[in-house]
Structures are given as C-alpha cells and as structure tokens.
Amino acid sequence: MHFISEELENYTAQHSENEPELLAQLNRETHQKILQPRMLSGHLQGRVLSMLSKLIHPESILEIGTYTGYATLCLAEGLKQNGTLDTIDNNEELYDFQRKYFDKSEWATQINQHLGNALEIIPTLNRKFDLVFIDADKENYINYYEMIVPLMNRGGVIISDNVLWSGKVLEELKPNDKSTKVLLEYNRLLKEDPRVETVLLPIRDGLTVSRVV
Template identity: 65%
Template sequence: MHFLPEKIDNYVVNHSQEEPQILKDLTRETWQKVLNPRMLSGAFQGRVLSILTKIINPKNILEIGTYTGYSTLCFAEGLPKNGKIITIDKNEELETLQNKYFEQSGYRKQITQFVGNAIEIIPTLQEKFDLVFIDADKSNYINYFNLIIDKMNPGGIILSDNVLWSGKIVAALDPKDKDTKVLLAYNKLVNEDARVETVLLPIRDGLTVSRVL
C-alpha cells in the first residue's frame, strides 16, 4: 500500500537509485513462480535497505524472514568483506530459488541460511548483531524483539517492516485480527522501551528504525 499521492510516489521512485539487474530478475521470477509476490521488499524499499546498510556498515546482520532473498541481497550490498548475514525462513520450498540468486550475486559466502522456526533458531545464535531486519509473521514481532534485543551491539539498528499494515493500525480493530493487535502493541513497545530510540518511517507499508542504546 502506498500512503503518498501516486504522482509524488512515482516522483520519489524515479529520483531514487535504480535496483541492480539481478534484483529485477529475482522480482520477475518471484512473480512468475511464488505465492504472495507482494511480500517482496520491492525496488524502492530495497534501495532504502541498501543505503541504510551502507551507512551502518554492519559486520553481522540477522534477517528474520528471507522469502525469496530480495532484501537479503539488498543488505549484502552494504556488508564489509568480513561481514555476514544470517537469514531465517520457515518455508523450505523457497531455498532453491534463494540459492540461485545468492550464487549469482557474488555474496554467497557471506550468507548463511536457516530453515525453520525463528523463535527456536534465534536463541542458538552466538553472534552479536549490528543490524536486524524483522519481516516475518506479524503475530510474533514482539517475541522476535525480545529474543534479539540482548543480542544487539550498542548502537545497533533494528528495522521492522510492515508496521503500518496497510493502514489497519489506525482503523477500527477487528477483535479477531491478531496481526494488527500485535503490531499495535509492537509499535507502542519500540516507541517506549528505554533500550531503544525509534522513528517510524512511512515508507511503503511502514518501516521502523530502532537504535539500540
């Protein structure tokens, strides 16, 4: 969902860096072969993720929610040569497609994939992270935050996607809508938790930037 007027949104996109060809190819194949292709970060948000990573210059990145690997490759653009990304997704059927583009990208050796339940996998990770991207099932956002906050280096950044949830966060709440209920609580949590300072950016479906103090 776009929250800006269409002409302004188009202008923003047209005056931002163009995505690399490999990401155009991945987008095309995702739309051709994978369910729910709207889950892709997309060209504009991908450029935001890329430039933020280049600014942060993280050594260790954790991505919760790989999907077809688009955002993984955007983050990889900002990795130093000794940096690495750990990315987790529960859908094993996507691993072949992810690997196809990871191999083509030149970042293969810097990417470690886990397939399974992130809530079970994260506690087993020994690394401290400079950048974490939360973009998986919305009902577990608070659980993910609580699992990763003590694994962050001071000054580390937590990015949280889809925090505007197509505008549902300001609409009348359906009592059966667990995802929106959790996102409302999550947005409140990261805004008030004394361990982080947070700004919510109205980029596409909402991207929260939380800096660990």
C-alpha cells in the first residue's frame, strides 16, 4: 500500500543516499528467488535504518526477523568497530542465503545469526542493546517489546516495522484479524508507555522509533 503517491515515493528515494551495490544485488536476488519479496525493507527504508544506526553508533544491535538480511546489513552500517549484531529468524531455508550476503559484507564477523524462536533465544544472549529492530510476526510484537525494554541501555532505540499494516489500523477490525488487533494495542502501548518516547513515521508500511528514557 502506498501512503503517498508512487511518484513521490520514487522522488524521495532518488533524493536520498544511493542504495549500496551489495544491497542492490541482494534486492534483485530476493525478488528473483524468494517468496514474498515485499517483506524486504528496500532502498528508502533501508537508508532510513542506516542513518538511524549511524546516528546511534551502537555497540550492540538486536534484530528480530531477518528475512533475507537486507535490513540487517543496513543496520550494520552504524556498528562500532567492536560492535555485534544478533539477528533472529525461524526460517531455516533462508539461513544460507542470508549468510552468503553477510559474508560478502565488511561486517561478516560481527553479524551473529540465530535460528529459532526469538522469545526463547533473546534471554540466552546475555547482553544489553543500544538498538533493536522488530520486524517479525505481528502477534508477538507486545511480547518482544516487553522482553526487550529491560534489556535496553538508557537512550537505546527500538525500531518497529509494519505498524500501519497496509492501513488496516484505520479500518474496522475484523473479529479474526489478530495481527491488526495486536498492532493497535502495540501502537497504543508505545504512545502511552512512560519508559519510552515515540514517534511513528509514515515510511513505507509504518516505522516507529522509540527511545528508552
């Protein structure tokens, strides 16, 4: 769903930083070989993630939902020299695809892949985070958030993707639509939670930036 015209979206992308060549290759191969390529962050959102990461300059990043690793590499651009990025996904079929591109990047040794249930894996990481990106199953967004907030360093940032859910957050809620129901609750939680300050950006499918106070 386009919240602004496609022409205007293209203009914003054209007047933002260019997509790095490695990410352009990943973008192309994802569209050629992988199901649901619209899940990929893409050029504009990728540059937003990169910019936020560079501004934060994190030592520790957590990503929940790897898909083909596009956003992972965007976030890695801001890592400190000795920093680490832990990314979690439950789709083992994409593991080797992700690793191929991670190994082509300059952050190959800093990116740690984890395969399985994020709610089970996160407590085993034994670290605090400066930056977290949530882009996984919507029904668990609140569960991920509640687990992550106590693990954030003060001033750390949580970025949440797909919070506008193709505009469904403005439509009448269907009785069996659990994902939209959870996202409505999640958006309300981020707005009202005194532990964070939040801004919801109408970028692509909605991107919320929440800073831990």
